[in-house]
Amino acid sequence: MNYQLKEEAGFRYVDEGQGDVLLLLHGLFGALSNWDSVINTFSRQYRVVIPMLPIYDMPVRQASLEGLVAFVEKFVDQKDLHDLTLLGNSLGGHLSILYTFKNPDRVRRMVLTGSSGLFENGMGGSFPKRGSYEYIAERVAYTFYDPKVASKELIDEVFEITSSIPKCMNIVGIAKSAQRNNVAKDLYKIRVPTLLVWGLNDTITPAEVGHEFNRLIADSELYFIDKCCHAPMMECPDRFNQLLSDWLDRHPIYSEQLGNLETMTEFS
Template identity: 25%
Template structure:
């Protein structure tokens, strides 16, 4: 059963599992908190309290049309942490857009973060071409819905060879995309089109950081992960073989092993 919290003028759907230090996981676009289901039991077994929430516009959270910035998502994330009464520092992880939200959280709330996990994401600011593309896709989603987008992007979200090889995973990924509100997805795309460049910010990271990427990620290739690894002092880098943009779902054992090694250091 989905728990809900009223924060920042919206209702957030979330799960809160386990006891111990808080580990907050931020999902990517156009997904929801269920993308983290392979990680939650592993992290709770490691002694963490694991919080996964649906971002505004996604899953069971309030849809807010228009434009949603990464700063808004970041402030929602810590508003939920405050709502849950968590005063100690949290480990914060995110994948793709979720990773960029995590970077924004580091900009806004560095003193509240004990560690970072950046999965299949990139720190560069938007290009003019990228801004135009994201706004064009937002327009298309509002006009035609999620079905065409979901079909076209499934073999890019996962490594294309994993779609037929992992039908249950593919079904889950496809269903998350179909279930996403076009208005919510469009608002996030428009917000990401305005995002800043985080490369200089990453050089200021002073907490343990794990960077993970699927070997065959088309959206955020290994070179983006290597860039972040160079920028963040002392960071760990794990490249997951046999995976695309969603290694936590495509190769959960390898992804979870990377988390274990990171948390055990």
């Protein structure tokens, strides 16, 4: 981990590199470490920004996707970020979609990997069970094609979270909110170029979910990674980063802005 966690105005976040902004949003049990490879690779050319979502710290009555989207909006305003490329895994993908619905003028590109919003088999079909380390270890391993990716450090982190009653209440509240917020009927509103990277062996948001996002988002490209599950950027970082790099190169933000300017000039 070669980056610094910063604090400002009540926000904790990573802000590395310079250039077009890649705003990364983690999942329900996610952490900054999920994005290590993305930070290290893309901060050389882009400004990589990752807010720590207050999933476990927000008041239980606010523990919802609406509450998290409001948090992201406040963070983006606080940092005065524009022309965003949103990159979300799992719940973070769901938040990226909802944020784009509400703030289309801020978003120029979107990347979804294992996103919820259509269907999600959360925690392997059950809510987190408190007090059983073996159960948590099994459920964490379930999110990876290769169980060895589920390190003891990662399992310990999830176990600590699920051992707290207030945190578990927030998890359940947010999970129920995600189930209520099915985005299928509104995905036609997404007009920005969208990259979909899916683990072919995803057990949480199966391959069919990737296909459905691809069908419903007009300007989208879908790529599968074999022998990979729910978090491609962790399990297959080299392949994920290559797909992302190639796609970003083919969809530069400046060309879209230049095209809009030329169109305005033609009709002025």
